[in-house]
Amino acid sequence: MSKDAKDYSKYFDFSDAKLLSEDENGKRIRIRGREINILSEPDHRQEKQRGKEDVQVLYDTMVSEEFMTLGKDKHYLVYTFGCQMNEHDSETIKGLLEQMGYTPTEDRKLADIILLNTCAIRENAEDKVFGELGHLKHLKVEKPDMLLGVCGCMAQEEGVVRRILQKHGFIDLIFGTHNLHRLPHLIQEALFSKEMVVEVWSKEGDIVENLPKKREGLRGWVNIMYGCDKFCTYCIVPYTRGKERSRRPDDVIAEVRELARQGFKEITLLGQNVNAYGKDFTDIQFSFGDLMDEIRKIDIPRVRFTTSHPRDFDDRLIEVLAKKGNLVEHIHLPVQSGSSQVLKKMSRKYSREVYLELVGKIKKAIPDAVLTTDIIVGFPGETDEQFEETLSLVREVGFDFAYTFIYSPREGTPAAIMEDNVPMDVKKKRLQTLNDAIVEHSRKSNDRMMGAVVEVLVEGVSKNKDHMLSGRTRSNKLVHFEGTPELVGSFVHVRITDPMTWYIKGEMIPEPVVTSDAV
Known part of the structure; x- marks a missing residue:
C-alpha cells in the first residue's frame, strides 16, 4: 500500500491504493484504475453519537431546473430490499428520478440507471444484495455508461462500504438513508466525473418535506418519524x-x-x-x-x-x-423473546410481565384485536428454559402471525461481540418448534371465522387463476375468493367458507348479512 493511502487501510488492503487529493469537500482516491470521489463516508462512532442540535424541517426541496433534463430519454430501475420504510424510500427515489426526466422500466438491459435500495437488518438481506451485484456486473461490462448505485441501510455500514470499494469497483454511486434528497446532485456528479461517488452521512439529517413520491397501488405509506x-x-x-x-x-x-x-x-x-x-x-x-x-x-x-x-x-x-x-384492529407488537433475562440482554427495556400486562390492556379495550409479532430465537446465551418461556408466551398471547428469525449478528452492535454459544442445529430446531406453535394458533384463529362475513379490500387477481381475487380484511388476514378484475381496488363482503392456516377462502356476497368486527 502506498504511504499516501495508509490512513485509509480500513478500506484498502492492496498495494495500488493512492490518495489523489483531500480537502473540506472530501477526498479522491484511485484504486485498481478507478477513481473514487468520497464526499463523506459511514462512521459507526459518529452514528452512536446523538447530536443535541435542533433538527431542521426543510420545505423548499423541489428538484432544481439544472437537474430536470439529466434523465431525458433515459430509463431507471429501482430494486427494493427490506421493510416498508425501504419501500417508502424507494417511492421517493422514483419520484426524484421522474422529476429528473427518467422513465421507469422493468427491463434491466434498457435501464440507464439501476439503484439497489438495501436492508441491513439481517445477514441474508445483505447476501441477496451482493448476489444481485454479481449478476449486474456483467450488465455493467456490456453497458459501461449505465449508472449502478447502492443506497439505503447497507450503505450506512462501514463494513459494507469497505467491501464494495474493495471488491465491487464497478459501482458508480453509494449513498445512505439521510441524504435521499441529494440524489439529483449525486447523479450529476457521477455522470460528469465518471468516478465512483460515495456520500453517506453518518449523523442523522434534517427532516425534508415536499419531496416527490411515486406511489402505486391502493395503499400509501406515510412516514411520521x-x-x-x-x-x-x-x-x-x-x-x-x-x-x-x-x-x-x-x-x-x-x-x-x-x-x-x-x-x-x-x-x-x-x-x-x-x-x-x-x-x-x-x-x-x-x-x-x-x-x-x-x-x-x-x-x-x-x-x-x-x-x-x-x-x-x-x-x-x-x-x-x-x-x-x-x-x-390489527396491532403488530414485536416481543422478540418471552424471557425477561433474554429481553434484558437484548436491552428491550421491558420484561415478560410488562409485555403481558400491555397485551391484557389491549385485549380489554379492544376485545377483537388481532396481534402479530416478531421473535428471535438463538440469541447469545439463550437456554432451553428461556426458549420455553418464549413458547409459553406465544401460547398465552395467541398471536395470529409472527415473523420469526434465527439470531443474526450485525457488525457494530453490542450483541455482535457476545459469545454466540447456541449451536446452529439447536437454533433451527427452536425455530421450527416456534413456527409450529404459531401455526397452531393461526389455524385456530382462522377456524373461528368459519361462516363469518368480512369486509375485504380487493388487492389483485390471482397469478394462477384469472377468476380468483385476493384481498385483506381489517385485521390483515389474506382472503381468496371468486370475482372479476374490475373489483380490484374496491371493498366487498365475503363469507368465509374454508379457513386455511395462512389464508382463508370465501365467497363474495352482494350485501353483508352478519358482520364480525373480529376479522
Missing part, C-alpha cells in the same frame, strides 16, 4: 437510521388528507418506533395517540401503523385505537 433511540443490542437500525426525529403533526395530517383526496383506500403510518412519535418535540405536547385521534377523523377507509415498541405503547394510544372507525 425517522430513526430510533432504543439501541436494542442486536439491532443496527439506530446506526443506519439515526436518532428519533418526528415530523410536524400538520405536515403528517396534510399528507394523509391529500392521500384521501387522491382516493387511497388504506394508509400505513411508518416509523422505526411509531409509539415514540412526538417525544422529541420541545414546543408542543403531541403524542402518537393524539396523531391517531386526528387521523381517525379523516375520510380514508383504513389506517394502519408499523412498527411499535411495547415500552412506548401507552394508555392514550389504546384509548384512541378502541374508538375504531378507520383505525383497524
Whole structure:
C-alpha cells in the first residue's frame, strides 16, 4: 500500500491504493484504475453519537431546473430490499428520478440507471444484495455508461462500504438513508466525473418535506418519524437510521388528507418506533395517540401503523385505537423473546410481565384485536428454559402471525461481540418448534371465522387463476375468493367458507348479512 493511502487501510488492503487529493469537500482516491470521489463516508462512532442540535424541517426541496433534463430519454430501475420504510424510500427515489426526466422500466438491459435500495437488518438481506451485484456486473461490462448505485441501510455500514470499494469497483454511486434528497446532485456528479461517488452521512439529517413520491397501488405509506433511540443490542437500525426525529403533526395530517383526496383506500403510518412519535418535540405536547385521534377523523377507509415498541405503547394510544372507525384492529407488537433475562440482554427495556400486562390492556379495550409479532430465537446465551418461556408466551398471547428469525449478528452492535454459544442445529430446531406453535394458533384463529362475513379490500387477481381475487380484511388476514378484475381496488363482503392456516377462502356476497368486527 502506498504511504499516501495508509490512513485509509480500513478500506484498502492492496498495494495500488493512492490518495489523489483531500480537502473540506472530501477526498479522491484511485484504486485498481478507478477513481473514487468520497464526499463523506459511514462512521459507526459518529452514528452512536446523538447530536443535541435542533433538527431542521426543510420545505423548499423541489428538484432544481439544472437537474430536470439529466434523465431525458433515459430509463431507471429501482430494486427494493427490506421493510416498508425501504419501500417508502424507494417511492421517493422514483419520484426524484421522474422529476429528473427518467422513465421507469422493468427491463434491466434498457435501464440507464439501476439503484439497489438495501436492508441491513439481517445477514441474508445483505447476501441477496451482493448476489444481485454479481449478476449486474456483467450488465455493467456490456453497458459501461449505465449508472449502478447502492443506497439505503447497507450503505450506512462501514463494513459494507469497505467491501464494495474493495471488491465491487464497478459501482458508480453509494449513498445512505439521510441524504435521499441529494440524489439529483449525486447523479450529476457521477455522470460528469465518471468516478465512483460515495456520500453517506453518518449523523442523522434534517427532516425534508415536499419531496416527490411515486406511489402505486391502493395503499400509501406515510412516514411520521425517522430513526430510533432504543439501541436494542442486536439491532443496527439506530446506526443506519439515526436518532428519533418526528415530523410536524400538520405536515403528517396534510399528507394523509391529500392521500384521501387522491382516493387511497388504506394508509400505513411508518416509523422505526411509531409509539415514540412526538417525544422529541420541545414546543408542543403531541403524542402518537393524539396523531391517531386526528387521523381517525379523516375520510380514508383504513389506517394502519408499523412498527411499535411495547415500552412506548401507552394508555392514550389504546384509548384512541378502541374508538375504531378507520383505525383497524390489527396491532403488530414485536416481543422478540418471552424471557425477561433474554429481553434484558437484548436491552428491550421491558420484561415478560410488562409485555403481558400491555397485551391484557389491549385485549380489554379492544376485545377483537388481532396481534402479530416478531421473535428471535438463538440469541447469545439463550437456554432451553428461556426458549420455553418464549413458547409459553406465544401460547398465552395467541398471536395470529409472527415473523420469526434465527439470531443474526450485525457488525457494530453490542450483541455482535457476545459469545454466540447456541449451536446452529439447536437454533433451527427452536425455530421450527416456534413456527409450529404459531401455526397452531393461526389455524385456530382462522377456524373461528368459519361462516363469518368480512369486509375485504380487493388487492389483485390471482397469478394462477384469472377468476380468483385476493384481498385483506381489517385485521390483515389474506382472503381468496371468486370475482372479476374490475373489483380490484374496491371493498366487498365475503363469507368465509374454508379457513386455511395462512389464508382463508370465501365467497363474495352482494350485501353483508352478519358482520364480525373480529376479522
